[in-house]
Structure formats: C-alpha cells, structure tokens
Amino acid sequence: MSVRRAAIGTHATLIVAALVILVPTVWVIGAGFRTQISLISGAIAFKPNLASFSQVLWSRGSDFVLNFRNSFVVAILSTAICLAAGTLGAWSMHRMGWPRWVPHLFLGWTMVFQMLPPVALAGAWFTMARGAGLDDTLAGLVLAHATLNLPMALWLMGNFVRDVPRELVEAACIDGASTPMLLRRIVLPLLAPGLAATGVLLFVFSWNEFAVALNLTSKHTATIPVGIAKYAQGFEVQYTQMAASSALSIIPAVLLLLIGQRYIVKGLTAGAVK
Amino acid sequence: MATSLRRQGDEPAWRWLTSAPAFALMLALGVLPLLNLLAMSFANVAWSNGAATWSFVGLANFRAVAVDPLFRAGIVNTTIFAILAVAGQMALGFVLALLSSRVRHGRIVYRTVFILPILLPGIVIGAIWKLIYNYDFGLITQLLAAFGLEPIDWLGQPTMALVSVILVDIWHWTPFCFLLLLAGIESLPQDVYEAAEVDGVSWWQELVHITLPMMWPTIAVTAAFRLVLAFKVFDEVYLLTGGGPGTATEVVSFTIYQRFFTEDRVGLGSAMSVAVILVVGALLALALAARRRAAPA
Numbered sequence: 001m002s003v004r005r006a007a008i009g010t011h012a013t014l015i016v017a018a019l020v021i022l023v024p025t026v027w028v029i030g031a032g033f034r035t036q037i038s039l040i041s042g043a044i045a046f047k048p049n050l051a052s053f054s055q056v057l058w059s060r061g062s063d064f065v066l067n068f069r070n071s072f073v074v075a076i077l078s079t080a081i082c083l084a085a086g087t088l089g090a091w092s093m094h095r096m097g098w099p100r101w102v103p104h105l106f107l108g109w110t111m112v113f114q115m116l117p118p119v120a121l122a123g124a125w126f127t128m129a130r131g132a133g134l135d136d137t138l139a140g141l142v143l144a145h146a147t148l149n150l151p152m153a154l155w156l157m158g159n160f161v162r163d164v165p166r167e168l169v170e171a172a173c174i175d176g177a178s179t180p181m182l183l184r185r186i187v188l189p190l191l192a193p194g195l196a197a198t199g200v201l202l203f204v205f206s207w208n209e210f211a212v213a214l215n216l217t218s219k220h221t222a223t224i225p226v227g228i229a230k231y232a233q234g235f236e237v238q239y240t241q242m243a244a245s246s247a248l249s250i251i252p253a254v255l256l257l258l259i260g261q262r263y264i265v266k267g268l269t270a271g272a273v274k
Numbered sequence: 275m276a277t278s279l280r281r282q283g284d285e286p287a288w289r290w291l292t293s294a295p296a297f298a299l300m301l302a303l304g305v306l307p308l309l310n311l312l313a314m315s316f317a318n319v320a321w322s323n324g325a326a327t328w329s330f331v332g333l334a335n336f337r338a339v340a341v342d343p344l345f346r347a348g349i350v351n352t353t354i355f356a357i358l359a360v361a362g363q364m365a366l367g368f369v370l371a372l373l374s375s376r377v378r379h380g381r382i383v384y385r386t387v388f389i390l391p392i393l394l395p396g397i398v399i400g401a402i403w404k405l406i407y408n409y410d411f412g413l414i415t416q417l418l419a420a421f422g423l424e425p426i427d428w429l430g431q432p433t434m435a436l437v438s439v440i441l442v443d444i445w446h447w448t449p450f451c452f453l454l455l456l457a458g459i460e461s462l463p464q465d466v467y468e469a470a471e472v473d474g475v476s477w478w479q480e481l482v483h484i485t486l487p488m489m490w491p492t493i494a495v496t497a498a499f500r501l502v503l504a505f506k507v508f509d510e511v512y513l514l515t516g517g518g519p520g521t522a523t524e525v526v527s528f529t530i531y532q533r534f535f536t537e538d539r540v541g542l543g544s545a546m547s548v549a550v551i552l553v554v555g556a557l558l559a560l561a562l563a564a565r566r567r568a569a570p571a
Contacts, residue, residue: 010373011380017370018387020445025390027413028402042411042419081295089296096289106297113304115499115558117506119527120547123534124307127314131326147303150296179288208395210509211527215535225397225509232404232513239405246398253393261386268392268450269457 032244039239052244063219064245067227073138074213074223075206078145082202083195085146086153090161091187093154095169107158110151118148122215129216136218144216145206152205153198156267160194161187197267200256207252224249308551314544335545345546347521348529349553351436355525356504359443364497366444367451372485374452375459385456388449396446396509403442404429404514432522435515439523442510451496458492459485491565498561505554526550 031039033048056064093103125144126135134140164187172182188195210225217226228249231242257264315335317328339345374384391399406413407428415425428438462485470480486493508527511517517524517532530550534543 007377010376014370014373014377014384017366018384021387021390021449024402024406024413024445025394028405031405040411042416044416081299085295085299088292092289092293092296096292097285098289106293106300109304110300112555112558113300115502115505115554116551117508117527117530117547117554119508119530119534120311120550121307123530123540123543123547124310124314125303126535127319127326127540128307128310130321143299143303147299150299150304154296179292183292204393208393208397210395210397210512211531214512215531225395228395228397228401229513232401237404239408242401243405246401249398250394253395254390257386257389257393261382261389264389264393265385265453268389268453 028243029247030243031240032247034240034243036238036240052240053248056241056245056248062241063222064224064227064248066220067222067224068248070138070217070221071207071223071225074141074145075203077138077142078149078206079199079202081142081146082149082153083157083199086150086198087157087161087191087195088183089150090154090157091183094158094161095164107154110154114151118209118211119215121148122212125212126215135216136221138221141213141216141221141223144212145209148209148212149202149205153202156198156201157191157194160191160198163194164190193263193266196260197263200260200263201267204253204256207249311544311547311551314540315548317541319540331541335541336549338542339545339549342529342533342542342546344521344524344529344532345526345549347524348526351521351523352505352507352525354436355440355443355507356501359440359447359504360497360500362440362444363448363451363500364493366448367455367496368489368493370448370452371455371459372481374456385453388452391446391449392453394446397513399442399446400510400513403438403445403510407438407514429515430519432519435519435522439507439511439514442514443504443507446510447500451500454496455489455492458489462488495561495565498564502554502557502561505550505557 030046032052033050034046035049035051038046038049056062058065092098093107122144125140129135129137129140134143168186168190169182172186177185208225209223210229213223213226214229217223224245228242228245231238231245316332317330317335320327320329370388374381374388377384394402409415409425409427409430412425412428414428418425427434429435466484466488467480470484475483506527507525508531511523511525511528512531515523517528526546527550530543530546533539533546
C-alpha cells in the first residue's frame with residue numbers, strides 16, 4: 001500500500017465525517033428559506049423565500065426578538081459574573097497559599113457539581129427564586145447560568161493561572177505591589193488570551209442552555225432555545241419557523257467559531273491535556 | 275489602601291476576598307439548593323399566593339420513586355443510552371483523531387468543522403434531527419427514496435426511537451471526544467514512533483502496541499466522564515420525542531422535569547433528583563477510581 005493511497009483514504013474518511021456534520025446543518029438552514037409546502041413536497045430544488053424568517057422576527061405572535069434580547073442580556077451578564085468570580089477564585093485557589101485541602105475540597109466539589117443534571121437543580125432553584133421573589137426574572141437566570149458555568153471557569157482559568165511565571169509575581173511583590181495592583185497590572189494582562197478563550201465558551205454555553213431556562217422563565221423572560229422549542233410543540237409542528245429560528249440562533253456560535261477557533265480549541269482541551 | 279505595601283498580614287484577607295465571589299455563588303446556588311432538594315424530598319410543598327406550605331411526609335416520596343414506572347423506564351433507558359452513545363462517540367472520536375493527527379494539510383479546516391456540534395444549542399440539534407428524521411419529507415427519507423428504498427420510522431417505533439436519540443447524541447458529542455483524544459495523541463512522545471519506523475513496524479502493530487497503550491489513560495478518563503455527563507441528556511429528548519413513544523426514550527432528566535414541573539409534584543420530583551444525584555455521585559466515584567488506576571500520578 002503506497003503512502004499516497006493511504007493519504008487519500010485518510011482524507012476521504014475525514015471528508016465524509018465533515019459532511020455528516022455539515023450536510024444536516026446546512027439542509028436545515030436551507031429549510032428555513034422554504035415554504036412549508038415546498039418542504040413537505042420533498043422537492044430538492046426550491047426558490048429561497050424569506051417568509052419564515054420574517055414571520056419569526058416580525059410577526060405579532062412571535063416573541064423571537066424579545067427572546068434574542070433576553071438571551072443576549074443573560075449570556076453577557078452571566079459570563080461577566082462567572083468570568084470575574086472564576087478568575088479571582090482560580091488565582092486564589094492556585095496562588096494565594098491556601099492550605100492544600102481548601103483548593104482540593106472546593107475544586108473537587110465544583111467537579112461534582114458540574115456532573116449533576118441541571119434539571120435536578122432547576123427544581124430547587126425554582127423554589128428558592130420563588131421564595132426570594134426572583135422567579136420569572138432575568139436576574140434569577142443570570143445567577144443560575146453563572147453558577148452552572150462556574151466550575152468550567154474555575155478549571156479553565158486555573159490552567160491559565162498556573163502558567164503565570166512565579167518569578168514575575170515575586171518580583172512585583174518585592175517591588176511593593178499590593179494584591180490588587182499585582183492582579184491588575186501584571187496578572188490580568190498575562191491572562192488576556194485565557195480570559196478570551198474562557199469567555200467565548202461561557203457565552204456560548206449560556207446562550208445554548210435550555211433545561212434551566214425552560215423552567216425558570218415564562219413568556220416575557222424566555223430565552224432563544226425556549227422560543228425555538230415552542231415551534232416544535234402544539235398540534236402542528238411549525239417546521240420552517242423552527243428551522244429559521246434555529247438558523248438565527250446559531251449565528252453567534254458560528255461567528256465565534258470562525259473568528260476564535262484557536263481559542264475555542266484551547267478552552268475545550270485546556271483541562272484535558274495536563 | 276492603594277499605597278499600602280504588601281505585608282504578611284494582608285495575605286489572608288486578600289485570600290478570602292478573591293475567593294469570596296466563587297465561594298458565595300457555589301454556597302448560595304450550589305450547596306443550598308441541594309440541601310433544599312433534600313428537605314423537599316421528605317415533604318410535600320404546596321404553593322398558595324406565593325407562600326409555600328410544607329408538610330413532612332417522611333420517606334413516602336422515596337417509596338413513590340421506587341415504584342414509579344416512569345422513573346424505572348428512565349433509569350433503564352438512560353443506562354442503555356449512556357453506554358451505547360459513549361461507546362459510539364469514543365470509537366468514532368478515536369478513529370477521527372488518529373486520522374487527523376496524520377493529515378499534513380487541512381487539519382485546521384477539519385478541526386473547525388468537527389467542533390461545530392459542540393457549539394450548537396442542544397435544542398437546535400434536536401430541531402435539526404427532527405427535520406432530518408421526519409418520516410414524510412426528512413432528508414433521510416429523501417435519500418432513501420432516491421435509491422428506491424422505503425422510509426424508516428425513526429421516531430415513531432419504540433426501539434428505533436431510542437436508537438435515533440442515541441445517534442443524535444453521538445453526532446453531538448463525538449467532536450468533544452475527538453478533540454480530547456486528538457490533544458492526547460498530539461502530546462505523545464515522537465521518539466517512540468521514530469524508533470518504531472526504524473524497526474519497520476506496520477501501522478497496525480504501531481496502533482495496538484504503541485498508540486493504544488500510551489493513550490489508555492486519556493481514553494479511560496474521557497469515556498468515564500462522558501458516561502457520567504450522558505446522564506444530563508435533556509434538550510434533544512425534549513424536542514425529538516418527549517420521552518415517547520410510550521416510555522421508549524424516557525430519560526431521568528426528562529422524568530424529573532415531568533414530575534416536578536409539568537405535574538407540580540415537588541416532593542416526588544425532589545426525591546427523584548436526590549436519587550439521580552446519588553447515582554451520578556456513585557458513577558463519579560467509580561470514574562475517579564478509574565482515573566487513579568489509569569494514571570498513577
């Protein structure tokens with residue numbers, strides 16, 4: 001078997017795998033540009049049509065623009081809170097000289113927490129939010145998402161924090177830098193790529209989250225995934241609207257993937273390699 | 275404060291201050307809810323005018339969970355789902371990682387495409403496959419028809435429905451296994467492979483005697499954690515099948531959702547959550563034990 005033939009076989013297999021991912025995604029985006037009749041008739045060729053998109057975005061009965069706004073607010077705020085708490089927490093756990101059992105216990109606990117099904121927690125969050133008057137508010141969902149993503153923020157930032165050279169920190173301390181000064185002037189700039197990688201993932205995961213959002217929101221606080229799910233329910237599934245709203249919802253993820261592919265890979269594999 | 279030099283005495287204060295936000299979030303929204311769940315699982319909670327009335331019912335909720343047919347179906351299906359889906363993801367992910375690691379040109383393009391499913395919302399993945407699987411006009415039906423074949427009822431027939439949900443999960447999470455395994459393969463020491471090449475080892479021998487043994491810790495850890503995480507599955511099932519037909523695709527997260535939220539049986543739903551958390555905890559303990567055995571650090 002020649003090297004050349006092996007290389008062709010490798011590429012062929014990888015291309016088939018890439019098609020298995022791309023073809024369904026693109027076909028569904030295409031379905032958003034079809035009329036219900038054209039879709040159901042099963043014809044391959046169709047004339048692109050924006051009716052489903054304009055229905056999703058502008059029709060009176062649709063809450064999609066509101067959903068989009070809610071998703072945006074929740075994703076931005078929960079990412080900001082989570083990134084701040086995660087970065088400070090990671091620095092504290094790895095670099096502030098805690099007795100060893102503290103980071104072990106805390107980070108170990110966050111790992112257990114990460115594994116729990118969100119639906120199991122949603123029940124308790126719902127009850128607690130209701131008791132605190134935060135039910136059906138974006139604030140409740142923001143806090144829930146920040147907590148849900150905190151374990152990931154702590155691990156990922158932990159990996160980047162451990163790469164900050166100790167000599168640099170010691171030099172700053174000898175020069176008399178206070179902790180806030182050290183963090184702001186030296187640590188934060190060094191962590192910038194790590195913050196970008198982690199921030200992108202936190203944003204996408206909050207944007208995508210469904211199980212908790214479904215149970216903590218109602219009509220005017222619903223996020224995009226909750227809005228999309230509505231099209232799949234009821235007596236008649238609204239296939240083209242479901243496809244159009246899905247296509248709109250993946251724009252941020254696709255943009256981030258195209259711009260920040262390297263950061264995303266870094267984030268997703270950071271915890272695994274070491 | 276800004277002008278104060280860092281003295282020994284500042285350290286503990288800043289240690290607490292920097293970890294305070296993370297501690298506070300985890301305590302208030304991580305630990306407290308679990309205690310709350312535990313309390314609710316021994317009670318019945320009724321809401322009226324925004325105020326909760328609790329009545330203690332002892333172990334009644336847990337007895338109800340034990341005989342709940344939906345919960346039993348959920349546990350059985352989730353176990354089958356987790357094992358088959360993770361087996362598929364690991365096998366495919368490993369093959370793809372192995373192939374990508376050998377590619378000289380276009381590795382980044384492949385990797386970008388392969389990451390896509392990880393970044394898509396679970397509900398969108400559900401929506402995609404609801405359209406692809408559609409019996410009347412789905413993409414698969416159209417492809418089969420092009421070859422003169424009969425359509426398959428992917429979601430309407432019990433066994434097939436569970437298989438369909440498993441296939442969707444494989445589509446969703448193979449990329450994640452791929453990324454972790456690829457990172458593992460790329461970090462293997464190259465000198466071993468150079469030595470093997472000098473010895474004229476075949477690719478099969480190289481795979482079985484070099485790559486697999488060296489990759490074993492990464493494989494074991496990735497599989498173990500995917501297995502635990504498979505218990506979270508909810509979005510795709512919610513959109514594709516709603517647990518049906520019958521209880522064919524009922525998974526534990528969906529059962530909790532139905533009992534707690536749809537039927538408003540808070541005590542029963544809480545007891546179920548506690549039971550699932552215990553199962554996940556036990557699996558996690560096994561996974562950690564596996565990791566300790568795989569990588570004696």
